[in-house]
Amino acid sequence: MMKCLDFDTAVERRGSQSFKWDGTLEEFGKEDVIPLWVADMDFPCAPEILDAFSARIDHGVMGYTMRTQRYLSAVRHWFRQRHGWEVPQQALAFAPPGVIFAVNVLIDLLSQPGDRIVMQTPNYDALMNSVTAGGRIISENPLKLVNGRYELDFDDLERVLAMPRTKILLMSNPNNPTGRLWTWAELERLGELCLRHHVTILSDDIHADLVMPGYHYTPLPSLSPQLARSSVLLTSTNKTFNLGGLQLATLVIHDETLRNRFNQVMARYQTRLDNLFGAIALETAYESCGYWLDGVISYVDQNRQALEAFIRTHLPQLTAYPMEATYFSWIDFSGLGRGEELERFLVDTCGVAFTPGREFSPEYSQFMRANLACPRALLLTAFQRIADHIL
Numbered sequence: 001m002m003k004c005l006d007f008d009t010a011v012e013r014r015g016s017q018s019f020k021w022d023g024t025l026e027e028f029g030k031e032d033v034i035p036l037w038v039a040d041m042d043f044p045c046a047p048e049i050l051d052a053f054s055a056r057i058d059h060g061v062m063g064y065t066m067r068t069q070r071y072l073s074a075v076r077h078w079f080r081q082r083h084g085w086e087v088p089q090q091a092l093a094f095a096p097p098g099v100i101f102a103v104n105v106l107i108d109l110l111s112q113p114g115d116r117i118v119m120q121t122p123n124y125d126a127l128m129n130s131v132t133a134g135g136r137i138i139s140e141n142p143l144k145l146v147n148g149r150y151e152l153d154f155d156d157l158e159r160v161l162a163m164p165r166t167k168i169l170l171m172s173n174p175n176n177p178t179g180r181l182w183t184w185a186e187l188e189r190l191g192e193l194c195l196r197h198h199v200t201i202l203s204d205d206i207h208a209d210l211v212m213p214g215y216h217y218t219p220l221p222s223l224s225p226q227l228a229r230s231s232v233l234l235t236s237t238n239k240t241f242n243l244g245g246l247q248l249a250t251l252v253i254h255d256e257t258l259r260n261r262f263n264q265v266m267a268r269y270q271t272r273l274d275n276l277f278g279a280i281a282l283e284t285a286y287e288s289c290g291y292w293l294d295g296v297i298s299y300v301d302q303n304r305q306a307l308e309a310f311i312r313t314h315l316p317q318l319t320a321y322p323m324e325a326t327y328f329s330w331i332d333f334s335g336l337g338r339g340e341e342l343e344r345f346l347v348d349t350c351g352v353a354f355t356p357g358r359e360f361s362p363e364y365s366q367f368m369r370a371n372l373a374c375p376r377a378l379l380l381t382a383f384q385r386i387a388d389h390i391l
């Protein structure tokens with residue numbers, strides 16, 4: 001039964017150590033902006049999670065936490081029930097500091113400085129930084145626009161996979177920022193090419209639970225036993241249930257040797273124990289908060305429709321690309337004709353802070369990534385401010 005959820009009422013996040021709300025002065029040089037940047041939601045998390053926190057706070061002792069059988073079963077239950085994906089318990093691995101930490105560990109285990117890592121562009125900047133800061137080289141495989149939809153360029157992919165010292169393909173599914181959710185057929189073709197070139201796939205699926213109506217998510221390792229062995233999938237409760245401040249990540253590593261090596265690194269850094277509240281939240285969320293996620297998806301989808309209608313009527317110079325998954329709208333602002341002034345115009349004149357497209361690839365300096373996981377009134381006020389200033 002659908003419980004009644006209210007995502008319209010704004011919660012005051014200023015003064016709550018919120019990176020998105022309290023960090024705008026440092027990031028954009030301005031405090032008084034509507035922040036539609038950082039990838040978290042402006043919604044309180046599911047009431048069941050808050051109740052579970054309260055019960056644990058009443059207990060009072062906040063010592064070290066272990067991952068229980070309930071935790072492991074909750075993860076497997078979620079994959080099975082939400083995505084029809086059966087994952088053996090022994091394939092699970094965990095990284096309490098988060099997905100990006102785990103990606104860095106895996107890059108170190110699977111490649112050497114100077115090796116090449118293939119990435120579709122545009123892509124999430126922290127993933128790209130993980131590659132370059134570790135002394136590896138990004139081989140770009142730019143997405144191509146076909147009839148208004150971003151697609152994989154398989155000819156180019158084959159070319160970059162064949163380059164010497166190519167060890168890894170690091171992808172986001174769905175792609176952050178464009179919101180493209182890779183289909184079974186696309187993943188199958190990409191997977192075949194990687195198998196042929198002996199390239200391991202790291203699939204960052206952190207946004208993959210946020211699938212918009214009409215689309216379907218396929219976890220890459222579910223395609224075949226071969227792909228399961230030559231890939232690692234990374235996911236988290238972080239985006240799905242708005243728990244970014246609690247820092248957990250779940251990995252599916254079918255290859256036993258790689259999994260053991262990964263776990264050895266985690267043991268070395270003493271990161272094998274979970275954050276207490278992260279663990280409580282994960283168990284509660286995966287066991288009983290699917291309804292809450294359904295509510296979020298429906299609300300965000302209505303935000304998307306409201307935004308697209310607003311753009312059609314009041315800002316026809318903008319192009320918003322189809323949002324298949326995530327809660328981001330990927331918007332081309334080049335029609336405003338602001339050129340290099342675009343970012344300052346949006347922040348200083350309009351008072352709206354998006355994640356600038358250049359962070360995902362220098363080619364996208366006229367694009368912005370807008371976070372739609374906020375009350376609808378706030379979202380529309382932000383775009384109204386822009387419409388008011390272009391007249």
Ligand SMILES: Cc1ncc(COP(=O)(O)O)c(C=O)c1O
Binds near residue numbers: 101176207248
């Ligand atoms: C694609 C992607 N991966 C990873 C992260 C961050 O994950 P974590 O906080 O677990 O390191 C984000 C956050 O925005 C993201 O968009």
